[in-house]
Amino acid sequence: xxxxxxxxxxxxxxxxxxxxxxxxxxxxxxxxxxxxxxxxxxxxxxxxxxxxxxxxxxxxxxxxxxxxxxxxxxxxxxxxxxxxxxxxxxxxxxxxxxxxxxxxxxxxxxxxxxxxxxxxxxxxxxxxxxxxxxxxxxxxxxxxxxx
Amino acid sequence: xxxxxxxxxxxxxxxxxxxxxxxxxxxxxxxxxxxxxxxxxxxxxxxxxxxxxxxxxxxxxxxxxxxxxxxxxxxxxxxxxxxxxxxxxxxxxxxxxxxxxxxxxxxxxxxxxxxxxxxxxxxxxxxxxxxxxxxxxxxxxxxxxxxxxxxxxxxxxxxxxxxxxxxxxxxxxxxxxxxxxxxxxxxxxxxxxxxxxxxxxxxxxxxxxxxxxxxxxxxxxxxxxxxxxxxxxxxxxxxxxxxxxxxxxxxxxxxxxxxxxxxxxxxxxxxxx
Numbered sequence: 001x002x003x004x005x006x007x008x009x010x011x012x013x014x015x016x017x018x019x020x021x022x023x024x025x026x027x028x029x030x031x032x033x034x035x036x037x038x039x040x041x042x043x044x045x046x047x048x049x050x051x052x053x054x055x056x057x058x059x060x061x062x063x064x065x066x067x068x069x070x071x072x073x074x075x076x077x078x079x080x081x082x083x084x085x086x087x088x089x090x091x092x093x094x095x096x097x098x099x100x101x102x103x104x105x106x107x108x109x110x111x112x113x114x115x116x117x118x119x120x121x122x123x124x125x126x127x128x129x130x131x132x133x134x135x136x137x138x139x140x141x142x143x144x145x146x147x
Numbered sequence: 148x149x150x151x152x153x154x155x156x157x158x159x160x161x162x163x164x165x166x167x168x169x170x171x172x173x174x175x176x177x178x179x180x181x182x183x184x185x186x187x188x189x190x191x192x193x194x195x196x197x198x199x200x201x202x203x204x205x206x207x208x209x210x211x212x213x214x215x216x217x218x219x220x221x222x223x224x225x226x227x228x229x230x231x232x233x234x235x236x237x238x239x240x241x242x243x244x245x246x247x248x249x250x251x252x253x254x255x256x257x258x259x260x261x262x263x264x265x266x267x268x269x270x271x272x273x274x275x276x277x278x279x280x281x282x283x284x285x286x287x288x289x290x291x292x293x294x295x296x297x298x299x300x301x302x303x304x305x306x307x308x309x310x311x312x313x314x315x316x317x318x319x320x321x322x323x324x325x326x327x328x329x330x331x332x333x334x335x336x337x338x339x340x341x342x343x344x345x346x347x348x349x350x351x352x353x354x355x356x357x358x359x360x361x362x363x364x365x366x367x368x369x370x371x372x373x374x375x376x377x378x379x380x381x382x383x384x385x386x387x388x389x390x391x392x393x394x395x396x397x398x399x400x401x402x403x404x405x406x407x408x409x410x411x412x413x414x415x416x417x418x419x420x
Contacts, residue, residue, distance in 0.1 A: 053412070
């Protein structure tokens, strides 16, 4: 199950949610708010989602990965709102009978989420400026670009 | 005034098949482009990638560098006469638009062009490039640039470009994608109907438009046409390329047929995780 949350993520709860007597392996991934990006000093991150489609697409990804990897359960929570350095932006928990499937499914989930789930992040820099990540062309910064 | 029709080539320009498309008057886009240019120019040339031996054609002299190279090649052919440069894939462009461009041209500027309806930037491929622009074009090419629009922006920033008010969204709409073709065909056939759509905005689009959602009355067939209307309304510089679109909370493609009551969300590159 994929969920958005505007409250701090509690990883042990996610771990408990996938716990299963048949599971011999557990893998998790946490994405943390980092204080730098591409050489710029980051002060905080703001996440915004298109909730209806983000949850739908997140769940589609979890089902797809579940069907392709030999796992028992997978959960994911993604934060929204304004996060400070060190906070958890995303947490993925995967339980499987064996470790290989747990590791590979966990990695595949985060890759897929980053590429299609409609969630955006705005980086606030220590110098007071802020920018939406991956959207140069929307901000007008790229008007004078060269093809 | 000389006319230069960009018919595109196999590679970088508009794709060879575009010029052969027949969308109106029983003419190919190429034939129609020539006809439009002849209505306002003394002589019309076709720009080609490779030497085809055709009369009144100008072969790219600066390599395969797209429209800017074509403009430079025309200016090399004749550097004393203004060139009206026209892309062939503008099916909704009318003679009156070219007449207005010619009539309102300023020969004391280095180029005269329409402002884009959507982002207000110069439209380079329905524009008059005066002899005074030769150096700017050459300099840009020499430094490896390929974008004619960037040259006009540069001229405009220096006060050397003459911008005319946009003729509207559709006259300068091109046939780049399947969705563009659907929109253009619908307008040519006058087969459009008004739909009430709700558009919601998130993240950067919410900030740029200043709203979270809005009702829109549109006669566009597809989210692509609707997006062009939204760009014009909010003067957005972002392009469809690289974006996704959702209708009624499902991803769909740009050719999706909109119906009354649809909820549409435009999705810029995502950045979760």
